[in-house]
Amino acid sequence: MYVQLTRDPLVADTLVEAVRTDASGAVVLFYGVVRNHNEGRAVLYLEYDAYPELAEKQLRAVAEEIRAGYRIDDIAIAHRIGRVDIGEASLLVAVASAHRAEAFDACHAAVDRIKQTAPIWKKEFWAGGGVWLDGTPVSGVERAVEPSV
Amino acid sequence: MAVVHVRLFAALAEGAGTRALTLEVPSGARAGDVRRGLQERFPRLEALCDRSVLAVNAEYVDGDRLLQDGDEVALIPPVSGG
Numbered sequence: 001m002y003v004q005l006t007r008d009p010l011v012a013d014t015l016v017e018a019v020r021t022d023a024s025g026a027v028v029l030f031y032g033v034v035r036n037h038n039e040g041r042a043v044l045y046l047e048y049d050a051y052p053e054l055a056e057k058q059l060r061a062v063a064e065e066i067r068a069g070y071r072i073d074d075i076a077i078a079h080r081i082g083r084v085d086i087g088e089a090s091l092l093v094a095v096a097s098a099h100r101a102e103a104f105d106a107c108h109a110a111v112d113r114i115k116q117t118a119p120i121w122k123k124e125f126w127a128g129g130g131v132w133l134d135g136t137p138v139s140g141v142e143r144a145v146e147p148s149v
Numbered sequence: 150m151a152v153v154h155v156r157l158f159a160a161l162a163e164g165a166g167t168r169a170l171t172l173e174v175p176s177g178a179r180a181g182d183v184r185r186g187l188q189e190r191f192p193r194l195e196a197l198c199d200r201s202v203l204a205v206n207a208e209y210v211d212g213d214r215l216l217q218d219g220d221e222v223a224l225i226p227p228v229s230g231g
Contacts, residue, residue, distance in 0.1 A: 032231055048230070049159045051223055053207040055230075079230060091231045111231065119204070119223075120230030121159035132160035135227030137200050144208035146215060 001067065002076035003059045005052055015076035015094035024073045026100035028107040032091035034084050038133075044125045048081040048090065051119040055079070061142065062113045070106035072097040077110065079120060090122075117141050151176055151218040155183060161201065161226050164194045174216060180205055181212030183222045201226045 002018035004010075016027050034046050059077045066075050073096040084090050093110045097103040116136055123132045155170050162168045165187070172186050180203040188195045201224040203210050209225075216222065 049162070050230070051156065051158055051204070051207070051225065054204055054209075054223070054225075057207060115228070115231045117228070118230045119158065119225045119228055121226070122229045123159070132163065133229045135229035137227045138202045138209070138225055141202075141209045144205070144210050144214070 001060070001063050001074060002078075003056060003063055004076075004078040005050060005056050005059065006078065006080060007082040008080075010078045010080050010089040010092050012089070012092055012094075015078055015092050018076040019074040019094045019096040021073045021096060023098060024096040025098050026103045027094055027096045028100070028103040030091070030093040030107050030111050031089055032111070033089050034086050036086045038124055041124075041126055043086070044127065045083055045085045046090065047083050047123045047125065047130070048079075049121045049123070050079075050081045052081075054119050058118045058141070059114065062110055062117065065113065066095070066106050066110045070095075070097070070109070071102050072106050075106065075110060077114065079114070079118065081120065113140075150174070151178065151216060151220075153178075153183060153216055153219070154221045155187070156221060156223040158223070159226055161194060161197060161224055164197065165191050172222075178216050179212060180210055180214040180216060180222060183216070184212065184224060187224065197226055198224060 095107040204223040
């Protein structure tokens with residue numbers, strides 16, 4: 001299992017190699033990139049903010065949840081933070097399994113869970129301004145129980 | 150009294166003009182009290198605070214989680230990663 005939250009450019013091969021085993025017949029890679037438009041407006045670049053300590057923990061929790069729920073060999077997740085330019089990758093998820101169907105399903109589920117639960121935010125910049133995008137309220141996370149006193 | 154360290158991110162940090170502040174809370178205070186404290190201090194952020202979830206010491210918690218002196222409390226506004 002490989003989880004990374006970084007300000008540096010993401011490298012897909014690193015994730016693919018991290019998850020592939022000799023028993024794997026498929027590696028599915030989600031390669032999420034920054035596009036040059038959103039809701040009819042030209043976008044210049046994005047800026048990602050995160051709560052790094054919790055974000056890394058949550059990405060790890062998603063990876064563990066997916067590993068427990070699907071018959072896969074391994075999963076790797078990398079999310080970039082800071083400024084990310086058009087065409088650069090912001091989120092990579094790689095899943096290896098013996099057969100493709102499980103890898104496709106697990107990868108899809110992992111991306112959805114990351115978008116619902118990881119404390120990461122994007123701000124969109126265009127000519128003359130920028131705005132934090134309206135996100136998804138965090139749902140379905142495991143909450144820490146009260147420590148006994 | 151207890152002192153808690155509050156961390157803010159994204160639109161909340163921008164609206165508050167800071168990413169970190171300390172709050173004094175009465176002993177027996179709960180995580181949800183920090184949300185209310187921030188809403189009093191930053192009335193413009195009231196709606197966004199309502200849509201935020203809470204984390205204590207980098208773990209998601211419910212609003213009724215009891216706070217200890219020195220805890221780090223974060224408000225997590227709706228997320229938009231990916």
